[in-house]
Amino acid sequence: xxxxxxxxxxxxxxxxxxxxxxxxxxxxxxxxxxxxxxxxxxxxxxxxxxxxxxxxxxxxxxxxxxxxxxxxxxxxxxxxxxxxxxxxxxxxxxxxxxxxxxxxxxxxxxxxxxxxxxxxxxxxxxxxxxxxxxxxxxxxxxxxxxxxxxxxxxxxxxxxxxxxxxxxxxxxxxxxxxxxxxxxxxxxxxxxxxxxxxxxxxxxxxxxxxxxxxxxxxxxxxxxxxxxxxxxxxxxxxxxxxxxxxxxxxxxxxxxxxxx
Numbered sequence: 001x002x003x004x005x006x007x008x009x010x011x012x013x014x015x016x017x018x019x020x021x022x023x024x025x026x027x028x029x030x031x032x033x034x035x036x037x038x039x040x041x042x043x044x045x046x047x048x049x050x051x052x053x054x055x056x057x058x059x060x061x062x063x064x065x066x067x068x069x070x071x072x073x074x075x076x077x078x079x080x081x082x083x084x085x086x087x088x089x090x091x092x093x094x095x096x097x098x099x100x101x102x103x104x105x106x107x108x109x110x111x112x113x114x115x116x117x118x119x120x121x122x123x124x125x126x127x128x129x130x131x132x133x134x135x136x137x138x139x140x141x142x143x144x145x146x147x148x149x150x151x152x153x154x155x156x157x158x159x160x161x162x163x164x165x166x167x168x169x170x171x172x173x174x175x176x177x178x179x180x181x182x183x184x185x186x187x188x189x190x191x192x193x194x195x196x197x198x199x200x201x202x203x204x205x206x207x208x209x210x211x212x213x214x215x216x217x218x219x220x221x222x223x224x225x226x227x228x229x230x231x232x233x234x235x236x237x238x239x240x241x242x243x244x245x246x247x248x249x250x251x252x253x254x255x256x257x258x259x260x
Contacts, residue, residue, distance in 0.1 A: 016145055017154065019207040021161035023093045024138045026197060026204055027131050029165040030100045033193050034062055034124070035259035036173050040190040044108040045116045061121050065128030066251070070244070072132025078229045080133060085141045086211040092134040093208055097201045099126030104194040144214035166258050169193065 034041065038058045046061075048054035072092075080088030102123030109116040138158045146154035172193040180189045224232075233240055 013145065013147075016212065017142065017157050019211050020089065020138055020141050021157050022204045022207050023089060023096075024134055024158055025161040025165045025168075026093070026200065027096050027127070027134045028162045029169055030096065030103075030127060030194070030197055031065070031131065032166055032169040032259055033197070034065075034103070035255065036169060037190040037193075038062065040186050041120070043186060044190075045106070045120045047109050057117070061117070061124050064121060065124040065131070068125050068128030069132035072129040072134075073136055074132075074229065074233070075226075076129070076133030077136055078224065078226045080137045080140075081229075082223050082225075084213050085137060085144070085217055086208070086213050088133070089137050089141065089211065090205070090208050092130045092137060093201075093204060095126050095130035096134065097198070099123040099130065100194060100197055100201075102126070104191055104198055141211075141214060144216040172196070 038055060042051075042054040042058040046054045046057040048057070076088065076092060076095075079091065100123070102119055106112075106116055106119045106123070135158065138161075139155050142154045142157060143151050176185050176189050176192060
């Protein structure tokens with residue numbers, strides 16, 4: 001008799017991988033779109049007499065999302081360790097969805113003035129806060145559900161879903177440029193890929209609600225508190241700083257190649 005808390009068959013494991021990485025796909029899809037359409041976002045929310053200054057303000061807001069990732073990793077990561085992978089990943093998806101909806105629905109600077117860039121900044125902060133725990137949470141789930149000796153293979157699907165999101169986001173951008181006039185894309189067409197991301201949010205919620213908790217987490221007898229998490233970070237601060245620097249290096253190179 002198999003345990004109900006962990007997928008047993010090969011087909012159920014494939015389904016579990018798809019359900020957990022679908023949210024990661026959406027998170028990264030929204031991140032990439034902001035970079036792809038930075039020029040249009042700059043014109044809509046950060047207008048300036050100097051086009052370069054406008055673009056730099058957009059990139060600053062884009063970067064603000066990355067500054068929120070460590071906070072999300074600590075706070076939401078501790079939450080995921082406390083309540084479980086399934087509930088935690090549903091929460092990260094909810095926060096990311098809120099940030100994406102803000103960016104899609106906020107009118108431009110010409111309509112609501114300073115509220116436009118402030119609300120877009122809030123959306124980016126929510127996205128970054130969510131992504132900080134989403135990437136780690138998905139990786140941990142995949143590692144815990146993996147069959148013996150195949151943790152690397154299962155965990156690699158977290159990165160794999162990111163590559164798929166790049167291809168989809170780029171394909172949508174190419175399609176818009178082919179089907180729409182440049183002026184239309186600049187005016188409102190750039191919002192379409194973000195809107196499509198919002199449309200699939202309900203389906204991803206359904207997928208995540210059907211996630212089964214991993215057996216490894218269900219068998220845990222101790223759930224670390226926030227105090228214990230912070231104490232561990234302080235105690236191992238050299239490892240934490242080293243890890244942050246390595247991630248910063250790879251992330252910078254990754255976005256430079258894929259987005260810019």
